[in-house]
Amino acid sequence: MFRHLLFIFCSLFVTHGVASSICTRPLTVGYEDWPPYQYEKTTRHGKLTTGLDVEMLEAIMGELGCSIKWVRMPWVQHLKALKSGEVDLAMAASYSLERSQFAYYTEGYRDEIIALFVQRDKREAYPAKSLRELFRGPFKFKLGIEQGFIYGGELESLRTDPKYKDRVITATLLQDNIKDLAEKTIDGFLGDPIAVWYALRDTSYETQVVKHPMSVYSNQVHILLSKASMNSDMAENFNKALIRLQEKGVYQTILKAYVPQ
Numbered sequence: 001m002f003r004h005l006l007f008i009f010c011s012l013f014v015t016h017g018v019a020s021s022i023c024t025r026p027l028t029v030g031y032e033d034w035p036p037y038q039y040e041k042t043t044r045h046g047k048l049t050t051g052l053d054v055e056m057l058e059a060i061m062g063e064l065g066c067s068i069k070w071v072r073m074p075w076v077q078h079l080k081a082l083k084s085g086e087v088d089l090a091m092a093a094s095y096s097l098e099r100s101q102f103a104y105y106t107e108g109y110r111d112e113i114i115a116l117f118v119q120r121d122k123r124e125a126y127p128a129k130s131l132r133e134l135f136r137g138p139f140k141f142k143l144g145i146e147q148g149f150i151y152g153g154e155l156e157s158l159r160t161d162p163k164y165k166d167r168v169i170t171a172t173l174l175q176d177n178i179k180d181l182a183e184k185t186i187d188g189f190l191g192d193p194i195a196v197w198y199a200l201r202d203t204s205y206e207t208q209v210v211k212h213p214m215s216v217y218s219n220q221v222h223i224l225l226s227k228a229s230m231n232s233d234m235a236e237n238f239n240k241a242l243i244r245l246q247e248k249g250v251y252q253t254i255l256k257a258y259v260p261q
Contacts, residue, residue, distance in 0.1 A: 026069040027088040029057065030078035034174070035198040036258040037092055040072070052258040053091040056109060057223065059250050063241035074172065076148040085228025092221045094150040102227050104235035108220025109242055109251065114151055116212040117196055118188040119181060123210050126188075131155055131216065135164045142167045144177035144189030151190050152217030174199050182208055190216060194259060 031038040031049060038051040049070045061068055071087065081087035083102040094112065095105060116134075118126060126141070128134035131154050134141050143158075145151060147170050158164045169186055171177045174196065177189035182205045193211055200206045225235050245251050 026067040028069045029089045030071050030073045030087045055254045059245050060241045082226045085226050088226050088229050090224040093224045094219050103224035106223040106238045108222050112221045114190050114217040115193050116188050116214050116216055117209050118212050120210045142186045144169050144171055144186040178205055
């Protein structure tokens with residue numbers, strides 16, 4: 001009886017344009033400690049994977065009738081696993097031509113802003129309005145970034161410019177950049193303002209690090225689906241689920257729960 005009901009349930013999804021193969025197994029999704037978007041918290045029942053992006057993906061999967069297998073891994077490893085098909089999905093991914101070779105992109109599901117952060121007492125010392133202007137200045141500015149992240153064309157051109165590439169310092173984690181700035185081994189770092197705000201809370205660096213007024217980069221982020229383990233029909237099903245969630249106001253509700261008002 002249960003098997004018969006399960007068959008009817010999956011058939012309903014096929015009728016409405018959702019590929020039946022989506023529901024054949026749990027989909028593997030990587031994540032890392034990057035609050036408020038994705039992180040672990042301890043509950044009385046054990047570890048719980050949560051966050052803005054996590055709740056958004058879980059809502060999409062609920063629309064599709066799928067389940068999730070969460071695997072914690074660094075972002076660079078996550079991209080490699082996505083390319084091989086070891087992992088099916090990735091959250092909060094900016095577009096790049098390289099990534100489009102091994103993954104399908106959904107439509108964008110939230111905006112991401114990248115800002116420059118500096119020490120509070122140096123905020124007025126850097127009047128530059130762009131990264132290139134900042135690097136051309138007399139400061140010998142050293143800039144921290146995170147490995148595997150996309151920060152826009154201006155930063156990419158600086159990273160390949162022989163005059164400046166040695167002044168772009170790559171860290172594994174956001175917390176490393178915060179620590180390096182506080183210890184003055186770098187002069188500033190790039191980051192998502194909401195993620196930085198969460199990372200600074202209740203730390204000794206909270207009052208030392210501030211956002212610079214410079215506008216660096218903004219874009220939409222997407223969910224990536226591995227071309228090695230999924231197909232383009234699945235990506236279209238994700239897009240349809242996103243539209244339904246937006247129409248229902250689900251995404252707006254999730255966003256309000258995490259983003260400072």
